[in-house]
Amino acid sequence: MYEKERAQSSTHFTFGISVDCVVFGFDGSDVKVLVIKRGTEPYLNFSAIPGDLVHEQEDPLDATKRVLNELTGLKDIYLEQLKAFAGVNRHPLGRVVTIAYYSLIKISDYNPQPSSWATDATWTSIQDIEEMAFDHFEIFSSALNRLQERVRLRPIGFELLPEEFTLAELQYLYEKLLDQTFDKANFRKKILSMDLLIPLEKMQKAVRHRPARMYRFDSNRYADLTKKNFHFEL
Amino acid sequence: MYEKERAQSSTHFTFGISVDCVVFGFDGSDVKVLVIKRGTEPYLNFSAIPGDLVHEQEDPLDATKRVLNELTGLKDIYLEQLKAFAGVNRHPLGRVVTIAYYSLIKISDYNPQPSSWATDATWTSIQDIEEMAFDHFEIFSSALNRLQERVRLRPIGFELLPEEFTLAELQYLYEKLLDQTFDKANFRKKILSMDLLIPLEKMQKAVRHRPARMYRFDSNRYADLTKKNFHFEL
DNA sequence: TAATAAAGTGTTAAAAAAACACTTTATTAG
DNA sequence: CTAATAAAGTGTTTTTTTAACACTTTATTA
Numbered sequence: 001m002y003e004k005e006r007a008q009s010s011t012h013f014t015f016g017i018s019v020d021c022v023v024f025g026f027d028g029s030d031v032k033v034l035v036i037k038r039g040t041e042p043y044l045n046f047s048a049i050p051g052d053l054v055h056e057q058e059d060p061l062d063a064t065k066r067v068l069n070e071l072t073g074l075k076d077i078y079l080e081q082l083k084a085f086a087g088v089n090r091h092p093l094g095r096v097v098t099i100a101y102y103s104l105i106k107i108s109d110y111n112p113q114p115s116s117w118a119t120d121a122t123w124t125s126i127q128d129i130e131e132m133a134f135d136h137f138e139i140f141s142s143a144l145n146r147l148q149e150r151v152r153l154r155p156i157g158f159e160l161l162p163e164e165f166t167l168a169e170l171q172y173l174y175e176k177l178l179d180q181t182f183d184k185a186n187f188r189k190k191i192l193s194m195d196l197l198i199p200l201e202k203m204q205k206a207v208r209h210r211p212a213r214m215y216r217f218d219s220n221r222y223a224d225l226t227k228k229n230f231h232f233e234l
Numbered sequence: 235m236y237e238k239e240r241a242q243s244s245t246h247f248t249f250g251i252s253v254d255c256v257v258f259g260f261d262g263s264d265v266k267v268l269v270i271k272r273g274t275e276p277y278l279n280f281s282a283i284p285g286d287l288v289h290e291q292e293d294p295l296d297a298t299k300r301v302l303n304e305l306t307g308l309k310d311i312y313l314e315q316l317k318a319f320a321g322v323n324r325h326p327l328g329r330v331v332t333i334a335y336y337s338l339i340k341i342s343d344y345n346p347q348p349s350s351w352a353t354d355a356t357w358t359s360i361q362d363i364e365e366m367a368f369d370h371f372e373i374f375s376s377a378l379n380r381l382q383e384r385v386r387l388r389p390i391g392f393e394l395l396p397e398e399f400t401l402a403e404l405q406y407l408y409e410k411l412l413d414q415t416f417d418k419a420n421f422r423k424k425i426l427s428m429d430l431l432i433p434l435e436k437m438q439k440a441v442r443h444r445p446a447r448m449y450r451f452d453s454n455r456y457a458d459l460t461k462k463n464f465h466f467e468l
Numbered sequence: 469t470a471a472t473a474a475a476g477t478g479t480t481a482a483a484a485a486a487a488c489a490c491t492t493t494a495t496t497a498g
Numbered sequence: 499c500t501a502a503t504a505a506a507g508t509g510t511t512t513t514t515t516t517a518a519c520a521c522t523t524t525a526t527t528a
Contacts, residue, residue: 014248014249015248015249015250015251015331016249017249017320017331054320056329057322058322059320059321059322060318060320060331081317081318082317083315083316083317083318084294084315084317084318084331084333086251086288086293086294086333087293088291088292088293095290097249097251097294097318097331097333099318099320099331149387153383166506167506167507168505168506183485183486183487183488184506184507185487185488185489185507185508185509186485186486186487188507188508189508190484190485203494204506207494207495207504207505208494208495208496208503208504208505209493209494209495209496209503209504209505209506210492210493210494210495210504210505210506210507211493211494211495211505211506212505212506212507213506213507400475401475401476402474402475417516417517417518417519418474418475418476419476419477419478419518419519420516420517420518422476422477423477424515424516437525438475441473441474441525441526442472442473442525442526442527443472443473443474443475443524443525443526443527444473444474444475444476444523444524444525444526445474445475445524445525445526446474446475446476447475447476
């Protein structure tokens with residue numbers, strides 16, 4: 001019953017451990033996910049979520065950061081574990097338990113990396129995701145659900161926007177993430193009343209109408225407020 | 235990069251997979267967790283969360299149900315995966331990745347099982363949990379956090395109560411789970427307005443004051459409402 | 469029969485959310 | 499230079515929800 005005494009005994013089977021990471025981005029119009037195309041069997045030519053096997057002496061979180069860096073060239077990405085997917089037959093070639101993560105990136109920071117396998121990574125709108133290799137569609141769905149819950153209770157939407165953004169862009173992002181609309185005046189009042197946004201002198205450029213003010217998310221302020229028992233909500 | 239082609243190659247290392255399950259109960263006064271006492275090294279005599287290694291051809295969810303059944307004699311328990319804990323050095327005797335679950339049971343249904351290892355399982359109040367074997371305290375904390383978030387957004391508190399309960403019992407449970415108090419009149423109005431409770435003819439027994447009406451959670455009604463886009467909240 | 473202890477209800481005040489109309493302003497077309 | 503435009507940005511009212519708190523009811527027990 002205790003896990004430890006058997007850890008090296010015959011009940012210690014051979015499992016493969018992998019990580020898979022659902023990478024979300026926002027291009028200003030749609031919420032997207034980074035999807036790769038498989039080049040080998042099984043599931044040849046199927047879409048899949050980027051991932052890799054975890055090395056023998058590697059923390060899965062580090063493995064995910066490694067994959068993400070190879071894929072996007074980025075470090076210090078917002079990253080959360082979703083959960084493990086570990087069904088007996090989820091992998092046709094053996095027992096592989098995968099630990100799924102999701103991450104949020106600023107899509108403008110993304111630069112396709114010239115690695116052998118990553119050149120065919122493409123941003124796909126979340127409503128266009130369909131069939132995928134292994135149980136990756138299930139992983140994607142879980143990640144999207146989790147993100148939708150999370151984004152209402154934590155100020156993580158900003159991870160998907162440029163450092164500086166307008167209130168209209170922020171509102172539009174939330175509308176796309178949550179698949180609902182908001183009243184402009186009410187949305188502004190709510191988000192500004194939280195006192196989490198720093199208004200900048202800078203104004204929106206290259207639009208053919210009145211330019212909007214740019215804002216920046218104040219993460220220090222959020223940290224302070226959190227200590228004072230403030231809770232972000234939508 | 236793809237997980238499949240390496241699944242049987244030399245990069246397929248030997249990991250042990252275990253499950254651990256944080257079992258919550260409510261005795262009418264306190265929210266409790268089922269804790270076992272370890273009888274072997276490492277962490278001899280430390281408190282720990284019940285768990286076991288996952289068999290070679292076993293789904294971790296099934297493994298958890300097996301552990302739970304051996305421990306409590308119960309089946310069909312409310313059970314959710316929390317997440318995987320997989321740090322390189324979390325287990326002193328080898329690489330063991332554990333998938334953590336939490337479950338909610340009606341404490342009155344619990345019967346200590348006479349298995350060799352389970353006789354020393356004890357219900358411990360959540361505020362009394364301290365040092366634990368491995369990273370089990372961290373697992374416990376995560377599970378409690380998750381439960382506190384979950385219980386506000388899903389009608390899962392009822393899993394901890396007897397089938398039939400009074401509104402005062404329900405209120406008291408929520409107060410203990412969330413560590414806050416509620417106004418009696420307002421709590422009643424809110425919970426009854428959701429139309430999720432069936433009032434019974436039966437009244438509370440053996441109290442030395444006016445007996446309260448008993449209620450039952452209407453899970454069919456909840457399923458219906460959910461289809462109509464109803465969202466439970468606190 | 470009266471005291472009790474908690475069950476259960478009603479009312480009001482305050483705050484938050486929703487609805488919606490309006491004003492402002494940089495840009496561009498004429 | 500002026501007017502039309504298109505979206506930015508604000509103000510007001512109504513409705514709903516939450517919070518506070520006092521009160522009434524009723525089975526039990528002394």
